[in-house]
Amino acid sequence: MQKKQRTFTREFKREAVQLAKTSGKPMIQIARDLGEASSTLHHWCKEFDEHGVQAFPGSGHQTPQEEEMRQLKRENELLRQERDILKKALGIFSRGQL
Template sequence: MAKKRKTYSREFKVETVKLITEQSESVSQVALDMGIHENTLYKWIRELSAKPEAAFPGKGHMISEAEELRQLKKENERLKMERDILKKAMAIFSQDQK
């Protein structure tokens, strides 16, 4: 049976990173106390230091640039499909007229 992945709230992640950065706790000690892998804590520290406001957007909440890119890719696929349908329709109608 598959293990269910633990999820943590944004507030929990921010407070955990503050323990390490502001209160000078060691990463290994915090990881042991919280039951979180050290690499996960290092990742949280990198995310929070790179983009404090956009860090930990949550499940299904992408940052605005990523969301816009996703929407544009989706629209591009739809337009390509419509173009291909029109090309096929033109080919069919042009054969009938000959």
């Protein structure tokens, strides 16, 4: 039987990180009290330290850098498709010139 993955709100994660930073308790104890693995709480703390207010964007929401990367990858793919079409067209038209 598979274990169902739990999801947590942004507010819950932020409060857990704040509790870990200000309570003075060991992170393992806080994680145990919250019913989570200490590695999960450690990951949340690390993400909050790296991204600050924009940490935990939620499902489907991306940081500005991730959104820009997604757009650039999409644009790159479209340009490759256009290039390939032009190469094929050049091959077709050049065969008729013989």
